[in-house]
Amino acid sequence: MARAAIQQHAMRLFLKRGYAAVTADEIADAANVSRSTFFRYFPTKDDVVVRDAFDELFLDAVKAQPADLSPAEAVRRTLHQFMDSLTPEILEMERRRLALILATPELRQRMLGMYPDTLRRITAMLAARSRRGNAQELRLQAGALLGVGLAALVGAQDEDADYFALFEEGLARLDASEGRSRKKRQH
Amino acid sequence: MARAAIQQHAMRLFLKRGYAAVTADEIADAANVSRSTFFRYFPTKDDVVVRDAFDELFLDAVKAQPADLSPAEAVRRTLHQFMDSLTPEILEMERRRLALILATPELRQRMLGMYPDTLRRITAMLAARSRRGNAQELRLQAGALLGVGLAALVGAQDEDADYFALFEEGLARLDASEGRSRKKRQH
DNA sequence: GAACAATTTGACACTCAGTCCCAAATGGGA
DNA sequence: TCCCATTTGGGACTGAGTGTCAAATTGTTC
Numbered sequence: 001m002a003r004a005a006i007q008q009h010a011m012r013l014f015l016k017r018g019y020a021a022v023t024a025d026e027i028a029d030a031a032n033v034s035r036s037t038f039f040r041y042f043p044t045k046d047d048v049v050v051r052d053a054f055d056e057l058f059l060d061a062v063k064a065q066p067a068d069l070s071p072a073e074a075v076r077r078t079l080h081q082f083m084d085s086l087t088p089e090i091l092e093m094e095r096r097r098l099a100l101i102l103a104t105p106e107l108r109q110r111m112l113g114m115y116p117d118t119l120r121r122i123t124a125m126l127a128a129r130s131r132r133g134n135a136q137e138l139r140l141q142a143g144a145l146l147g148v149g150l151a152a153l154v155g156a157q158d159e160d161a162d163y164f165a166l167f168e169e170g171l172a173r174l175d176a177s178e179g180r181s182r183k184k185r186q187h
Numbered sequence: 188m189a190r191a192a193i194q195q196h197a198m199r200l201f202l203k204r205g206y207a208a209v210t211a212d213e214i215a216d217a218a219n220v221s222r223s224t225f226f227r228y229f230p231t232k233d234d235v236v237v238r239d240a241f242d243e244l245f246l247d248a249v250k251a252q253p254a255d256l257s258p259a260e261a262v263r264r265t266l267h268q269f270m271d272s273l274t275p276e277i278l279e280m281e282r283r284r285l286a287l288i289l290a291t292p293e294l295r296q297r298m299l300g301m302y303p304d305t306l307r308r309i310t311a312m313l314a315a316r317s318r319r320g321n322a323q324e325l326r327l328q329a330g331a332l333l334g335v336g337l338a339a340l341v342g343a344q345d346e347d348a349d350y351f352a353l354f355e356e357g358l359a360r361l362d363a364s365e366g367r368s369r370k371k372r373q374h
Numbered sequence: 375g376a377a378c379a380a381t382t383t384g385a386c387a388c389t390c391a392g393t394c395c396c397a398a399a400t401g402g403g404a
Numbered sequence: 405t406c407c408c409a410t411t412t413g414g415g416a417c418t419g420a421g422t423g424t425c426a427a428a429t430t431g432t433t434c
Contacts (some may be wrong), residue, residue, distance in 0.1 A: 113296030147334025
């Protein structure tokens, strides 16, 4: 209860006035909890925004894709499934959350700071999917996927383009350049 | 003068007692400057460590590699040249700096936070080398290189292996998987 | 329903990074 | 020597994050 209230009010305030302009005290007040409680639920202010309920689900969904798909293709399909299955409201909220992160230096940095961890999780997911290939090889595949994500992120910022579209395009290219030795199905 | 003194004393203290345990005040004292001066030269405490004199040089050196080399191969060669040309003392200092960054969450995060910027600079460098290929394509190449770097970084941490060795191995693989359409020379 | 234990919450004080502002020092020219 | 500009230092302030301890809440057992 407290947790949800904090997150909700925090997002509302952040979106209205910008991340930096809202203090932890204010959020706590708005959510009717004390500052202490705020920091008990969210060790840092960043956590309120950056903590993502979806990437766990997302990785599980990729893991569940047919084993004969290349990593890039498996990610691409999962992306589609998510876009299709999420309600428009949730999708819209996620978009705004992502936009806030990208527009705020601290949050962007925080998200990028999780890359090593994300890479480990992707590596583990790939290992579960293929169960062949040594750790270093799998890490490189994971790094390639993250590299595409990063390129999409920067592209989205610099060209003011859609992140998901760029990401998907990048995945397709990655698939084409590395996936020649794997079977492919059509989408 | 002040700048160098600050950086020197800061590194000495960080390496001795750990990054978090040393305050900006202490560093300023040790370097015989005021706190204000410290923050005038280094906007954040991180900057003292993370600010890298080499990556500028490194990118320039990659840019100067023969244009018929693949990006991965060009980077690989530049890496070799640097390892060979730097004095052992400087190389050792760089290793310790990197080790400090990797071992310190704040610094690691800070370094990763510069990835978008690094990607842009790599993209610009690739554009200067090839002058063919659209922005998105070049960004993806840059992303691939950074992905390899990230994989090496994580591998170095998790397997307690040498970062540079892993990075080079990753570059070789990247070159093999993408560079089939380009000429190659032997090292 | 009272008494009790455990967990959650709040209040408060503290450290430290980072910002701002203004006064003192420094260091060249003319 | 005087003047100007740039560099330095000295507080004072904000806000994030930590630690401690007491009060409140909740659940349990008799």
